[in-house]
Amino acid sequence: MLVRLLRTYLRPYSRDLGLIVLLQLVQTLAALYLPTLNADIVDNGLVKGDTGYIVRIGMVMLLGTLAQIVCSIGAVYYGARTAMALGRDLRGAVFHRVQDFSAREVGQFGTPSLITRTTNDVQQVQMLALMSFILMVSAPIMCVGGILMALNQDVPLSSLLLVVVPVLAVSVGLIIARMHPAFRLMQERIDKINQVLREQIMGIRVIRAFVRDTQERARFTDANQRLLTVSLRVGRLMALMLPIVMLVMNASSVAVLWFGGQRIDSGSMQIGALTAFLAYLMQILMSVMMATFMFMTVPRAEVCAERICEVLDTESSVTLPENPVRPGEVRGTLELSGVEFRYPGAEEPVLQGIDLLARPGETTAVIGSTGSGKTTLLNLIPRLMDATDGTVRVDDVDVRLLDPVVLSGAVGLVPQKPYLFAGTIATNLRYGNPDATEEQLWHVLDVAQARDFVERMPEGLDAPIAQGGTNVSGGQRQRLAIARMLVSRPEVYLFDDSFSALDYATDAALRRALAAETAEATVVIVAQRVSTIRTADRIIVLDAGRVVGSGTHTELMDTNDTYREIVLSQLTEQEAA
Structure with a gap:
């Protein structure tokens, strides 16, 4: 998954990747050439006392070092820029995929998990890419080049590499193999932390109303402790890495000096060659160590890539039509024929055999007990979900064949739980129509019975709204959501229990104003309150x-x-009549 993800999303940056590889190649070759020059200075300059030779070769070494520095800076710059672009593209891809999801897919993954996948998971893949550009590209070049240069200095002494490199690789490989499942568990527990924290922040009033502070603290502590446990497990494995690498490096240095000293004593090797060989050995092991540090991020990035691909590979159950129908005029006639909706794997459908006809100029109400499928029924019309059987038509056209832009413009929905975005009252209302004038905004606020409390705010239409509309009351939030939908002036108005937080007087005034505003439109109201729907045409x-x-x-x-049972649970016989 990780390789597939990187290959797909790094393809547009192939030119930058080529430049990174070139810069890393130049700086690594310069680093590999320096020990050979140093050996040359020792054998032909210091031993012979030739100061001029030392200066000349020293200047060459200085130029090589300068080239190494410039190329290294360039590689880090382009590597960081490409990695950040990769992160941006991945976040954008996940975001756009989630935007296409129906309510079914969002519920399948869960909001906390989707947030983690879009932020933390993408960040881990981005970090792996950055380390790959900075370390992994140069590590194999340095390792292979170091081995070749070491062989060039002394072939018998190079036989130590046949022991050192495999020992280091096997040791690191065993640790990495144990880290992979631990990292998967870590990401799942980060999801759990997000879920618990999100619930507690959003439900803080409920927690305090039922005095559940102690229990919720215990629940968060438990989730936090579980994350700590797996993090410590990963940390212990990571802590083994550096000591093992340093142990192998130091033992290798001792072995080189021991056997190299014997070869110098026997005249088979020069002092400069031993110095260069020791430098190449350190470069080889350093390249392995750099790869080790990068491989420490691979298991977690691989898990994160799998989680990202799960989102990207999930197709929405609400698919776009291949040849969308774009009618010249939408009148708003709504018809449901034999509609059924069933969640995947469910034994019983949520809706079954639903037939409904709503015409322009009529108000159709839907009522029923809790869990009877009222909200699901309304969600099928704007295609928040698609019916698993039967058809939903607008003006005799199946909504699955309608152009999504036409459908969203023709159908307006006020959901059961109205949501306001961070910004101002005006910016929230203009979600319905970005070009709406202030006069139009005040008009819809008037219809929605929201003008009074907006006028009382010092900033008026520019009054700030917190995320989710938490700085206004539930009734005010509902009225602003209704006003936002009225701004778009759709042909079909869907109200999903949108008057439940209003007092009876405001409810009655709002319905009177709506009747005049929606006189020529199709109106479908879902409500629990009988007084809200008793005057409906059907x-x-x-x-x-x-x-x-x-x-x-x-x-x-x-x-x-x-x-009759629903009505009499709310009204007396006399009131019902």
Whole structure:
């Protein structure tokens, strides 16, 4: 997965990668040539007392060092720039894929996991790429070049490399093999930390209302301790790396000096050659150590790459039509025929055999007990999810064939849990229409019964809104969400229990204003409160995902026991009549 991911997303930067390899090659060759020049100075300059020769070769070494520094800086610069671009592209790819997901796929992964995959997981892959550009490109060149240069200095002494390099490689390989499952577990536990923290921040009022502070602290402590345990396991394995590498390096140096001294004593080797050989040995082992440090990040990056690819390889159940239909005019007639929706692997469908017809100029209400599938039904219309059977049509065109831009412009939805974005009231309202004037914004606020509290704010339309709209009340949040939808002026209005946080007087005033605003549009209202929907032209009664009644309030009171039971749980017989 990691190789596939890097190959795919680094392809646009092939020119930069070629430049990085070239710069690393030059700086590594310069580093490899310096010990040979140093040996030449010792054997032909110091031993013979030739000062001029020492100066000349010293100047060559100085130029080589300068070339090494310049190329190293250039390689780090281009490597860092390419790695940061890779991170940007991966975050963008994950973000755009998640944006295409339906509610089903978002629920499958979970919000905390998607956040971790977009941030922490991408960061780990980005870090691996950066270390690869800085260390891994030069490490094999230095290792192979060092071996060749060491052979050039003394072949018998180079036989030590046949022992040293395999010992180091096997030792590091065993540690890395044990790190891979630990890193996967670490990422999963980071997901859990995010989930617990997110729940506690969003549910802080519930926690305090039920005095569950102690239990929630214990839950966070448990998740934190689990992450600490696996992190310590990884840390212990990583801590073994450096001592093993240093042990092998120091033992190798002692062996080279021991056997090299004997060869010098026997006249088979010169002092300069031993000095150069020792330098090449250090370069070889340093290259192995650099690769080791990089390989420390490989197991975690591989796990992160798998998690990123899981998101990128998941196709949305809501697919774009190959030949989208773009009708010249959308009137807003809504029809559901034999609609069924079933979650993958579920034994029973959420909705089954749903037939519904809503025309422009009519208000259709949907009511039912909790869990009867009302919200799911509404979500099928704007294609937040797709029906697993049957068809949903707008103006006799299956919504799966409609151009998504046309569908989103024709259908407006106020969800059950209205969400406001960080910004101002004006920026939130203009989500419905970026070109809306202030006059239009005040008009929809007036219809949504939100004008009064917005005018009371010192900044008016420029009043700040916190993320999620947490700095306004639930009723104010609902009214702003309704106003945002009204700005777009769709042909089909969908209200998913959008009046539940309003008092009865505000509810009644809002419905009166909406009736005038949506007189020529198709309106579908999901509500628990009978007073909100009793005047609807048609009321659909859902029970366990099936339509068990359809008609006006008066008709259903006389003929439908389920509806009558719901009504009498809220109103008296006299009020219901």
